[in-house]
Amino acid sequence: MTFTLATWNINSVRLREALVCRLLTEEAPDVLCLQEIKTPVDKFPQDAFRALGYTHMVARGQKGYNGVAILSKLPLQDAGGEDFAALGHARHVAARLENGVTIHNFYVPAGGDIPDREQNVKFGQKLDFLTQMRDWAHGGRPARSILVGDLNIAPREDDVWNHKALLKIVSHTPIEVEHLAQAQDAGAWVDVTRKDIPEGRLYSWWSYRAADWDAADKGRRLDHVWATPDIAGAAHGSRILRPVRGWDQPSDHVPVLAAFDL
Known part of the structure; x- marks a missing residue:
């Protein structure tokens, strides 16, 4: 089976329902993982997505903040969700496809503006969240798994517009x-x-603060698609949909896609 997966921090699914529909119509990924849906699950606008063929969903939501959802054309089984760092936030949900592949959808805390846990509680929460992600992966020894989401970190020097300028900026x-x-x-x-794209600058996020995000191009690659080694070789065709940042009333993130032959 070949399927395409997309991940996108939508920054309010109810506000940007039309943009999600546009993506599903134009790109038609088999699975779409959304972060920062900012809604309880019972208020999630699922009907519009069902009409486009996305009849399966697992989600964790909360009013006004956070929230993660997995929409799919393919049957899904809810595989749970963890409350990393005991924050009480909806930041992780998992679903299992019929081929046994488990998809983990994450929204890692942004971490505030000051990169010091003594001065900034949110930064400490981010580090604790990542530590528990580490311990969870180490303890669970995941197999046949895909991990996606807004991980709120641009790890490589070419994942940011200026490595030296961002060394003291949260996310890098x-x-x-x-x-x-x-x-x-x-x-x-x-x-x-x-x-799939080993060289060159790659960004998936551009700040709303830039007067002209495209011309300034001060981006960061905060959104990721990972896979366990047993299936990573089946992944191909990765893309970052930069033009989506120019849609009307956009999220500050754009979708990241990959295909899997499994």
Whole structure:
């Protein structure tokens, strides 16, 4: 079976329902993982997506903040969700496809503006979340699994517009990169996007603060697709849909896609 998977921080699914429908119509991924849906599950606008063939969904939501959902044309079984760092946030949900592949959808905390856990509680929560991701992967020894989402860290020098300028900016600080690497190593996760596109600058997020995001191009690759080694070789065709950032009333993130032959 070949299927295409997309991940996208939508920054309110109810506000951007039409954009999700446009993506599903134009790109037609078999599975779409959304982060920051910002709604309880009972208020999720599922009818519009069902009409486009996405009749299966697992989700964890909360009012006004966070929230993760997996929409699919393919049958899904709810595979649970973890409350990493005991924050009480809807930041992880998992679903299992009929071929036995488990998809984990994550929304890692952004971490605030100050990269110091003593001065900024949110930064400490982010590091604790990543530490528990590490321990979860190490303990669970995931197999036939895909991990996607807004991980809120751009790990490589060419994942940001200016490595030196961002070394003290949350999302690219050495301590965050180290914590993410430990979480990745614990599950032996393969960065599918960089497997397929090993060289060159790649971004999936551009700030709303830029007067002209496209011309300034001060981006970061915060959104990721990982896979366990047993299926990473089946991944191909990774793409980041930069033009989506120019749609009307866009999210500040764009979709990241990959295909799998499994």
